[in-house]
Amino acid sequence: MTHLPLTSLIVMAAAALGASSAAQAAQVEVLHYWTSGGEARSIAELKKTLAARGVNWKDFAVAGGAGENAATALKARVMSGGAPTAAQVKGPAIQEWGQEGVLANIDAVARSEKWDALLPPAVASIMKYKGSYVAAPVNVHRVNWLWVNPAVLKKAGATAPATLDEFFAAADKIKAAGMIAVAHGGQPWQDATLFESVALGVGGAGFYKQALVQLDPAALTGPVMIKTFDTLARIKTYIDRDSAGRDWNLATAMIINGKAGMQFMGDWAKGEFTAAGKQAGADFLCLPAPGTAAAYTFNIDSMLMFQKPGADDQKSQQVLASAIMSPQFQEVFSLNKGSIPVRAGVPKTRFDSCAQRSMADMDASSKAGSFVPSLAHNMAVGSAAQGAIMDVIARFMNSTMSSKDAVAALAKAARTK
Template identity: 85%
Template sequence: MTKIPSRRPRGAALRALCALFASAGAIAPSSATAAEVEVLHYWTSGGEAKSIAELKKTLATKGVNWKDFAVAGGAGENAATALKARVISGGAPTAAQVKGPAIQEWGAEGVLANIDAVARAEKWDSLLPPAVAAVMKYKGSYVAAPVNVHRVNWLWVNPAVLKKAGAKAPATLAEFFDAADKIKAAGMVALAHGGQPWQDATVFESVALGVGGAEFYKKALVQLDPATLAGPTMVKTFDTLARIKTYIDRDAAGRDWNLATAMVINGKAGMQFMGDWAKGEFTAAGKKPGTDFLCLPAPGTAAAYTFNIDSMLMFKKSRADDQKSQLVLASAIMSPAFQEAFNLNKGSIPVRSGVPSAKFDSCALQSMKDMEASGKAASFVPSMAHNMAVGSAAQGAIMDVISRFMNSSMSSKDAAAALAKAAKTK
């Protein structure tokens, strides 16, 4: 990342702002101020757009106008490029959808706002799981507000397709291949997929978790242990992936993830590996879990949970009014009402405690239960494919290897060796 000059807020303004939040607890700005936040994000699909609309509504009730800067692209590559350009030019937005190790990378550039004032006033440390709070901080201070928790290792299934093919919902990899064979034989697409690097990596990490388990996953895709990356379990992972890719249709190249989800919704395909943001598409289409679609842990991964946490990273602003509006935004994101409304639309689950669960469906309740269980079992692991596990350079190199494997006849042994080499990228 290119080094960017730091611009620090005036101490008096910051101290006054901290005093305001610590003492008054009143987050809304003065009605006389034309308060505004410019937010760079990549929530652009149907379910995602409904979710972001909830945040706009919440801010409007607090007297803050939302200036939208939406950049399409499922995994945020385009948004990351746009954000870098804005910050380098000296025109950083109020906030941007950024997550995982990238938060620390931006922190090192000296361009982030400290939002401890609102975090302390609202006791975020007691509301968030410690692992989540740590991701939202840079050098001990909050710089980002977490929006939700996504489970990545889901398999989405159309039960009508299963019935037509005479197949059953799979819990293991062996059952997955049996179901896929039957769906394919019945003349339908067994696995809906979009041939984009981040989607390839999403399938790969769920397969790695299913083949090797949580400890293998952590050693390989979080710790980047060379021996594990090049070892026999990784070779087996690629062997499994090689078989899986035979069930993907020839038109998958470049397909957006939500279009692949639509294939499952419309009965053109039977299954899809995708995080629980896919549920937002089913919900937006009026489909009901357990009846119109099934949400299952990816085969072999029921005891583990790969997480992806969306967050809004706050950038330094020189004007006191902008700083105030920024804290309004952070407070709104963490409010129970917004966490409930946003996650009901998005398909994810609330990141903070104290949010009622009565309105959440069976998929979300299962996600909540599995997140708690995996946390206790040390199988709550960050998603490599979704920017939570490793730095951007290593992640990019790893994803390049996975995509090459998905689009060539590369052997599993060669792929594992290439993966170990790629992980050394700094």
């Protein structure tokens, strides 16, 4: 069988789809949870990219910062026999959907465009099920960032922290100056985001992998994990009483507006600073979370492709996958969303200092073995264990649970299947 280059397939698909004005327009239905300001602009760019290739976008947006609502909606759609063309799905969930036998194979696109050569091996493996590509990676987010308002630091007489000791020194000064030291939203996924950066800062990448990826019982219950919870308990004292239920972007707004000094959050927060017209290095600082400069917790957005019976649907799916991986879209998407491109070959010149540092740190950590998947953002463990672990963290954040009791509960949660 002769295999045509993907570019030829795209041209043929576009020509066939546009051959008759009476024919139904090509369409992809995409389920996603990109609904904040920076995220919405990124989606608008993907719609434009597809439209230029002759494919319409049917939006199925489900609000909810970490995607819990979207995951529920997707399950309902697939179980009813009406799977969307593609859905925003990440990490181990890709493998879970693969086991259901409902995914589309997009190896033709990946081979034609040489994805194996363009993607970091750790990323490529996540996008595959049983050796075949079933998802297109959109970008890479670094989770272990600390966002800082330098004007708040100056007013408090504090300096930007690199270590946990320096962080607490800065937090004390900000609090003493009558401002909120740590902007945080009291939602389980935000609690887990804070927790994993603290665990990485306390224990390093080796401990992080043992405890939060391999779920090793000794690491989960040992002294380093107890110290992690002790540190988390101390950070709680710098969070304001109104944090319960606060959305992450509203916490970021507290940094932007000078109401708070620091926020632990992934680099999607940068999209909110950009949308507010703020400049990296001047109006805000992006720093590795205290103690984590040598490591990188990654969160990869991806579009998972579902089996569709129609030939036109399948061609449109190929166009979607190709558009997602194009250098032009990878650049504009990450510029809007605050992330960095996942594929090689995208120019760095338009990216700010935060993104360029993220690119350099991703390369360095990948080589050093400290490029680790985010627990909080569905990259590290299966959904059942992740949910149980996040429940423990949320209980700890919202009670007087001791660190000793927390590690015992954490080890039990890790056994959830």
